[in-house]
Amino acid sequence: MSIKANANVQDAAYTSFYHDAFVRLKRDKIAIACLVFIVLLILVAIFAPLIAPYPEGFQDTSAILAGPSSKHWLGTDEFGRDILTRIIYGSRISLSVGLIAEAIAVTIGVFLGALAGYYGGKIDAVISRIIEIFASFPHILFAIVIMFVLGTGVINVFLAIGFVGWTGIARIIRAQVMQLKEKEFVEAARASGGSDLKIILRHLIPNCLSTIIVVVTMAIPSDIMYEASLSFLGLGVQPPVSSWGEMISMARKYLRTNPTYSVFPGIALVLTVLAFNLLGDALRDALDPKLKNL
Amino acid sequence: MTDKQPLLKVRDLCTYFYTEEGIVYALDDVSFDVARGQTLGIVGESGSGKSVTALSIMRLVQSPPGRIVSGTVELLGEDILKKSRKEMKQIRGGKIGMIFQEPMTSLNPVYTVGNQIMESILLHSDCNRKQAKERAIEMLRLVGIPLPEKRFGEYPHQLSGGMRQRVMIAIALSCNPQLLICDEPTTALDVTIQAQILELINDLKQQTGASVIMITHDLGVISRVADEVMVMYAGKAMEYGAARDVFTQPRHPYTAALLKSIPNLEEDVERLHVIEGMVPSLSKRPQGCLFHPRCKQAMTVCQEKRPALTTAPDGRRVRCFLHSDAVEKEAAHG
Amino acid sequence: MLKFTLRRLYQTIIVLLGVTLVTFTMVNVVPGDPVAVMLQKKADDATINRIRDQMGLNDPLPAQYFRFLTNAVTGDFGNSYFQKKPVMELILRAFSVTGTLAVLVLAFAITLGVLMGTLAAVFRGKWVDRVIMMISTLGMAAPSFWLAIILQLIFGLTLKWLPISGLRQPSAYIMPSVALGMIYAASLARLTRTNILDAMNQDYIRTARSKGVGEFFVVAKHAFKNAGIPILTYLGTLIKSILGGSVLVETIFSINGLGKLLVEAIMKRDIPIIQGCTVYIAAVFVIANLLIDLTYGLFDPRIRVAGPAKR
Numbered sequence: 018m019s020i021k022a023n024a025n026v027q028d029a030a031y032t033s034f035y036h037d038a039f040v041r042l043k044r045d046k047i048a049i050a051c052l053v054f055i056v057l058l059i060l061v062a063i064f065a066p067l068i069a070p071y072p073e074g075f076q077d078t079s080a081i082l083a084g085p086s087s088k089h090w091l092g093t094d095e096f097g098r099d100i101l102t103r104i105i106y107g108s109r110i111s112l113s114v115g116l117i118a119e120a121i122a123v124t125i126g127v128f129l130g131a132l133a134g135y136y137g138g139k140i141d142a143v144i145s146r147i148i149e150i151f152a153s154f155p156h157i158l159f160a161i162v163i164m165f166v167l168g169t170g171v172i173n174v175f176l177a178i179g180f181v182g183w184t185g186i187a188r189i190i191r192a193q194v195m196q197l198k199e200k201e202f203v204e205a206a207r208a209s210g211g212s213d214l215k216i217i218l219r220h221l222i223p224n225c226l227s228t229i230i231v232v233v234t235m236a237i238p239s240d241i242m243y244e245a246s247l248s249f250l251g252l253g254v255q256p257p258v259s260s261w262g263e264m265i266s267m268a269r270k271y272l273r274t275n276p277t278y279s280v281f282p283g284i285a286l287v288l289t290v291l292a293f294n295l296l297g298d299a300l301r302d303a304l305d306p307k308l309k310n311l
Numbered sequence: 312m313t314d315k316q317p318l319l320k321v322r323d324l325c326t327y328f329y330t331e332e333g334i335v336y337a338l339d340d341v342s343f344d345v346a347r348g349q350t351l352g353i354v355g356e357s358g359s360g361k362s363v364t365a366l367s368i369m370r371l372v373q374s375p376p377g378r379i380v381s382g383t384v385e386l387l388g389e390d391i392l393k394k395s396r397k398e399m400k401q402i403r404g405g406k407i408g409m410i411f412q413e414p415m416t417s418l419n420p421v422y423t424v425g426n427q428i429m430e431s432i433l434l435h436s437d438c439n440r441k442q443a444k445e446r447a448i449e450m451l452r453l454v455g456i457p458l459p460e461k462r463f464g465e466y467p468h469q470l471s472g473g474m475r476q477r478v479m480i481a482i483a484l485s486c487n488p489q490l491l492i493c494d495e496p497t498t499a500l501d502v503t504i505q506a507q508i509l510e511l512i513n514d515l516k517q518q519t520g521a522s523v524i525m526i527t528h529d530l531g532v533i534s535r536v537a538d539e540v541m542v543m544y545a546g547k548a549m550e551y552g553a554a555r556d557v558f559t560q561p562r563h564p565y566t567a568a569l570l571k572s573i574p575n576l577e578e579d580v581e582r583l584h585v586i587e588g589m590v591p592s593l594s595k596r597p598q599g600c601l602f603h604p605r606c607k608q609a610m611t612v613c614q615e616k617r618p619a620l621t622t623a624p625d626g627r628r629v630r631c632f633l634h635s636d637a638v639e640k641e642a643a644h645g
Numbered sequence: 646m647l648k649f650t651l652r653r654l655y656q657t658i659i660v661l662l663g664v665t666l667v668t669f670t671m672v673n674v675v676p677g678d679p680v681a682v683m684l685q686k687k688a689d690d691a692t693i694n695r696i697r698d699q700m701g702l703n704d705p706l707p708a709q710y711f712r713f714l715t716n717a718v719t720g721d722f723g724n725s726y727f728q729k730k731p732v733m734e735l736i737l738r739a740f741s742v743t744g745t746l747a748v749l750v751l752a753f754a755i756t757l758g759v760l761m762g763t764l765a766a767v768f769r770g771k772w773v774d775r776v777i778m779m780i781s782t783l784g785m786a787a788p789s790f791w792l793a794i795i796l797q798l799i800f801g802l803t804l805k806w807l808p809i810s811g812l813r814q815p816s817a818y819i820m821p822s823v824a825l826g827m828i829y830a831a832s833l834a835r836l837t838r839t840n841i842l843d844a845m846n847q848d849y850i851r852t853a854r855s856k857g858v859g860e861f862f863v864v865a866k867h868a869f870k871n872a873g874i875p876i877l878t879y880l881g882t883l884i885k886s887i888l889g890g891s892v893l894v895e896t897i898f899s900i901n902g903l904g905k906l907l908v909e910a911i912m913k914r915d916i917p918i919i920q921g922c923t924v925y926i927a928a929v930f931v932i933a934n935l936l937i938d939l940t941y942g943l944f945d946p947r948i949r950v951a952g953p954a955k956r
Contacts, residue, residue, distance in 0.1 A: 149656070150663030153927040155889025158907070162668070162923055165911045166675050242788050246893055249790050250908060265791055269897070276798050283791035291786035371854050375770075404857035411848060411855075419849040421870045421946060431856040466946040482856060 038227070038303040048299030051292040058289060062108040069102040074257060082275040091281045094264070095271060100278060104285045106259040110171065111289060114178060114244040115237040121179025122240075123233060126186030127225070131217050133187070134194030141191070148191075152184040156239070157246055164252040174253045178243045186232050193228055194221050227304040235297035238290040245286055261286045316388060317344040318489055318522045319368070324382030326360075326367045329375065333594040337363040337377070339546040342620075345490065350516065350523040352537030352554060354530055354569070356586075360546040361526045365492045368524075369409060370399055386490070405435040408483030408521075412495035414475035418467035424451075424478050425463035428485055435486040450481040455511060473504035477511065484515060491516070492524045497532060509535055530569055534558055542566045545591055545601040548620060552627035562629045564608050600632070608633060650939060657935045664927040665717055669710050672920050682914045683726040713920070722921030727913055732921035735906060740925070742812065743895070743902035747887045749822040754829035754883065759876065761830070762837025767864055769842060777834060784831030790893040793824035797897075810899040817898075825894045829883055836879055840872035847871070873944045881934040888926050 042048055061068055070090070071077075077089070077097040084092045091100040133144035151159075163177035197203060198221065206216050222229075245262030247253030254260040256267075261282040268279035326338035338360045345351045353361045366372045367379055370391065383390045391402055403409075411417040418427060428447035432438055438446060444463070451459035454477040467475055476496060483491055493512060497505035513536055516523050525536055533540055537554040542563065550563040561567040568586045588605035591597055597604055603613035612632050620630040680693050680702065688696075697703050701712060716723065722732035758781075765777040800820060801809035808817045844850065845868050853867045854860075892904030899905070903922055910918035 146656070146659055146663065149660045150667060153660055153664050153885075153931050154667075154923065155885045155926060155930070157889040157892060158923065158926060161892065161907070161911060162671055162919065165914075165919065166671050238786070245788055246790060249893065250896060252908075252911070262790075265794065269794055272794070272798055272802060276802070279791075279794050279798070283788075283795065286788060286791065287783070287786045290788075291782065294786055295782065369855055371851060400857045400859055402857070403855055409852075409855040411852060413848050416848040417852045419853065419867050419871070421944065422867075423946075427852075430853075430858065434857050468947050479852070482852070 034227070041303040042299055045299045045303075047295055051296040051299070054288070054292045055296065058108055058292075059112060061105055062112050065105050065109060069099075069105045071099040071102045073102065073106050073259065075099065075102070082271055082278065084275060084277055092275060092277050094267065094275075094278060100264070100281055103259040103264060104261065104282055107261045107264060107282065107285070108289070110248075110254055110258065110260045111241045111244060111286070114175060114240050115293070117175045118178035118182065118240045118244075119233055119237055121175065122182035122236065123186060123229065124183075125180070126183035127190050127222060127229065129183070130187035130190030131194050131221055131225075134191040135198055135213065135217055135221065137195070144187075145191070148184050148187050152188075154181075156181045157243060160243055160247055161250065161252055164247060169252060169255050171254055171258065174244055174247055177247070178240050181243070182236055182240060185236065186229070189228060189232055190222075190225055193225050197221050197224050231297065231301045231305045234293060234300050238293040238297070241286070241290055241293070318347045318387060319345040319524075320383075320385040320388075321364075321368070322383045322385075324364070324367060324384065325380040326363050326372055326377060327380050328377045330594065335376075335594045336546045336596065338367060341382075341543075341546075341548050343541050343548065343551060345522045345524060346538075347489075347522055348516070348520050349538045350513075350525055350536050352533035352540040353524060353526045353543060354528065354533050354540060355543035356528055358545075359543040361528075361543050362494050363546075364543075365409065365494045365524065365526055368492065369403055369407060371403075401435065404431050404483075404488070405486050406488055407490045407492060408486070408488035409492045410476070410479045410483050410494065410496045412498050414472050414479055414499060417479055418475055420467055423464055423466055424470070428463075428478070428482050431482050431485050446485065447481075450485045451478070453484075453515070454478070454481045455507075456481075472500055473508065476500060476504075476508055480508075480511065480515070484519065484521070487519060488521060490522050490524065492526070494526045495528070496525075498527065498529070505532070512536065530558075542569065545596065547601060547630065548628070549602065549631070550627075550629050551620070556625075556627060562623075562627065562634050563602075563631050564606050564633070565602050568605075568607075600630075653935055653938055657931055660931055661928055662714075664931065665714055665924055666710065668920055668923045668927075669713055672916050672923075673706060673709070675914075675916075679726065679914065679916050717924060722924070723917040725910075725918050726915045728915075732917045735918065736903065736921055736925050739901060739903045739906045742900060743888070743891050743904065746818065746821055746825070746891055746894075746900065746902060747884070749818055750826040750829070750887050750891075751883065753822050753826040754833055754887075757826075758830040758833025759837050762834040763841055763864065763869070765834065765838040766841035766845065766868075767860075774838075778838070781831035781834040784827045785835075787827065789825045789828060789890050790897055792827055793820065793894055793897045796820045796824055810897075812898075812900055821894045821898045821900060824897075825887065825890050828890075829886065833876070833879070833883075836876060837872065840875050841868050844868040844871040870944060874941070877937060877941065877944060881930070881937050884933045885930040888929060 066072075075098065077093060077099065079097070080086070080089060080093045081097045082093060082095055083089060083097075086092070089099050089101070091104065093099055094103070129144050129148070133141040133148075154162075160177045160181045163180060164173060167173040167176060194217075203216060203220055206220050211219070244253060244260065245265070248260040248262030249266040251263075251266065254263055256263060264282040265279055265286075268275070268282070271278055321344070322342045324338055324341045325336075328335035328337055341360070341364060343351060343353075353364060355361050363372065363377075368384055368391075370379070372379060379392060382392070384392050386402070386406060391399070394402065418424070425444065425447050428450055429440070429443045432443040432446050433440070436443075436446075448459045448463055451462055456462050456474060456477050462470070462474075467478070470478065479496075491512070496512065497508050500508060509532060512523065512525075515521075523536070525533060527533060533554065539552065540550075540554045540557045541548050542550040542557070542565065544565050550557060550561065550566045557566060558570065561570055565586075572586060586605055591601060591604070599615050600606070600609070600613040600618050603609040606613065610632060616632075618630050618632050620628050621634065622628050623634070678693065678697075680696050680700070681688075684693065684696070694703075701709060704712075713723075720733050722736070724730065725732055725735060728735060761777045761781065765774040768774045796807075797809050797820065800807045807820050808814065811817060841864065845864070850863060850867055853863050858867070888903070891902055892908060894900070895902040895904040896908055903926065906918060907922040909915075910922065
């Protein structure tokens with residue numbers, strides 16, 4: 018009974034905390050602009066067939082490697098495919114990498130981080146070493162090796178990037194759970210006989226939510242970059258599926274004939290990463306300023 | 312004539328902070344003198360503007376948002392508010408030394424104690440490094456730090472709070488300043504250490520002939536060291552006079568209330584007097600006397616008009632309508 | 646201090662062991678027979694099996710791992726399937742190139758980033774700060790491989806100031822270093838700014854000013870050394886990211902470094918090289934991190950004196 022009351026107090030504290038954070042965020046014009054951009058991008062990705070000027074695979078043989086024109090706003094590639102159309106379809110890959118790969122990373126990271134933080138001692142020592150081991154590989158290099166193991170393809174890109182990105186969040190959650198488990202409401206839950214798993218899932222992880230939101234928003238742009246990098250190296254998404262990284266890689270061969278070919282997918286990439294980065298900064302300032310060195 | 316000239320003469324000093332919530336009148340029309348070899352105590356609750364006074368004299372008010380709006384701060388007849396940046400650097404640490412409240416954080420953790428004392432000496436004298444080191448060790452000995460040669464090479468985290476405050480005093484006095492500003496020098500320390508530090512400051516004042524401004528919220532501290540005292544409230548001086556007079560016969564209700572709130576061991580009081588209410592927000596000051604919402608003796612006039620600081624024939628100054636006609640009363644009684 | 650060093654050393658060894666285990670496991674779960682790949686399907690099953698026996702590929706995996714580990718300790722990662730040379734020799738040759746590039750990138754990123762971050766902190770809220778922050782925000786969003794192509798387009802193809810690929814002349818290092826270093830310079834600028842501003846809010850800065858220390862030394866002496874600690878922490882991650890990022894930049898500029906060696910090995914499924922490169926790069930990072938941890942004391946006496954080092 019008293020636990021329940023306690024939980025309600027906690028809930029009230031949450032709501033006002035998130036409300037305050039939201040008010041702070043609303044005042045940040047840049048953050049709102051980024052949020053609008055991201056929402057628009059998501060709509061573009063979902064409704065790509067309606068928005069794109071041409072069907073995805075359409076080849077205009079009369080315009081191969083053409084520069085921007087009224088017919089092809091951003092020009093065409095080596096097969097006469099419309100670059101704008103491909104960029105629009107490419108947003109699907111970038112956004113789903115951000116979503117799915119990060120979901121994988123968060124699941125692993127939060128789970129292991131919470132275990133290490135909650136139990137401490139030997140379990141913590143083992144998990145901490147595992148984190149350290151996986152964090153010893155440069156992300157992109159590790160993703161390359163995983164792609165080598167799994168083979169190319171969209172799903173494997175998600176798996177590789179998800180599996181690469183979990184160490185950072187695991188560390189942060191571990192530290193936070195360590196602090197939280199000393200708090201009264203956790204003690205109370207434990208005293209009333211709550212199982213460890215229940216305490217972790219019901220009390221500790223929800224309390225880390227603001228941190229998770231910030232870390233995820235800040236990790237999504239890196240995931241998008243890793244996908245682009247893998248596809249750029251020819252180890253990620255395979256043609257004919259459109260990916261910004263793959264487009265830049267192809268464009269590299271035609272720098273002389275159609276220089277703008279390489280520019281536009283890059284701009285799409287930069288704008289997307291920028292929007293997520295700035296939104297992440299704003300969320301961090303609003304929700305969890307302690308993470309300033311992230 | 313020159314003998315009568317005070318070391319420091321502050322007139323009509325106003326320091327405001329321009330914040331998003333509005334202008335904060337941190338220091339509003341404050342005037343006082345510090346005579347040579349004397350100690351002026353500035354007392355008040357937190358937010359009364361006493362620290363801003365110190366920072367304004369040093370011209371270290373964080374800007375933006377703070378700005379010294381008007382007034383003069385004359386050190387030996389020269390207005391230091393008109394000095395160039397370069398001249399100001401010579402005055403800070405050279406002519407005026409300063410000690411802060413938090414000995415734990417006021418020393419730079421990544422440099423040795425010796426380095427931090429030497430820095431000041433090297434800036435303000437022609438000493439070479441060797442002489443500066445000797446002087447620094449001498450200063451450490453002077454402030455009563457045992458094994459000064461060893462302490463010289465140690466880092467702040469290796470010292471206790473009291474020792475660190477001694478180091479701060481050593482830094483502040485290393486260049487023989489004429490004025491030492493102590494901003495809550497003992498607040499963060501244990502009671503026994505407090506007494507030692509106050510004694511040390513007093514001793515060194517005698518030895519060097521420097522004047523001292525002692526800023527504190529603790530009337531007990533002031534009563535031990537001050538010759539004169541200024542009571543501040545919400546950025547204004549409320550009462551100003553010789554320390555003994557102010558303590559024995561407070562005229563402003565605020566001073567009286569402050570005195571009552573000192574825990575007194577001799578009197579067996581059941582409950583400590585607490586001044587009810589809070590220091591007003593300095594950006595949304597009340598109409599009339601700034602203290603009237605908390606004043607037990609408030610009159611109608613106090614809600615309407617702001618009293619001026621008036622000087623009684625005995626030289627004491629009070630900002631209160633209860634005493635603004637004091638002149639006449641005194642005259643009538645006399 | 647000695648205890649700290651020993652503990653870090655022990656942790657480092659555990660992590661290095663883990664690195665070899667993870668790498669070995671990964672490359673050995675790849676479907677497909679490396680020998681068949683190596684012989685490009687020109688041999689019959691009996692020959693393939695004989696070669697597998699020779700190479701020890703028919704041994705149980707734990708035995709293979711143990712052999713790999715004991716050899717790796719002596720710096721022997723086996724021979725390349727295709728280049729018929731010891732992997733270590735190839736790695737060392739490639740690393741001399743990647744290492745040079747990494748040092749240049751690091752120098753570029755630290756110089757530019759710390760300088761810009763300090764300037765931004767000193768001129769907080771002024772236009773200098775805003776411009777620097779805007780550029781670094783953009784810099785953090787531009788992927789190195791795209792930046793490299795844009796640089797090639799501008800300085801190589803259009804202006805013809807710098808060579809587009811290879812490393813035949815010193816000026817050829819400029820574009821790869823800038824392309825790879827920009828993102829790190831940008832994040833270092835932000836990190837430096839945050840930490841200097843943080844330090845500038847501390848009480849000891851007020852003390853320094855009250856001593857008459859000029860604003861330049863307030864920043865350069867008092868704030869900077871304190872702000873240096875988090876920057877030093879970031880250096881480890883930075884080295885790791887640069888080694889990773891060099892994969893992309895080396896591919897673009899046709900630089901024969903570790904990254905290119907690895908990518909080509911992956912295309913050809915040259916397992917010993919993949920294995921060797923991965924372990925080598927991770928080991929470089931782990932050891933660099935160890936060294937960084939041991940140098941904290943230079944910046945932070947609270948760590949240094951914690952042990953019986955001084956006195």
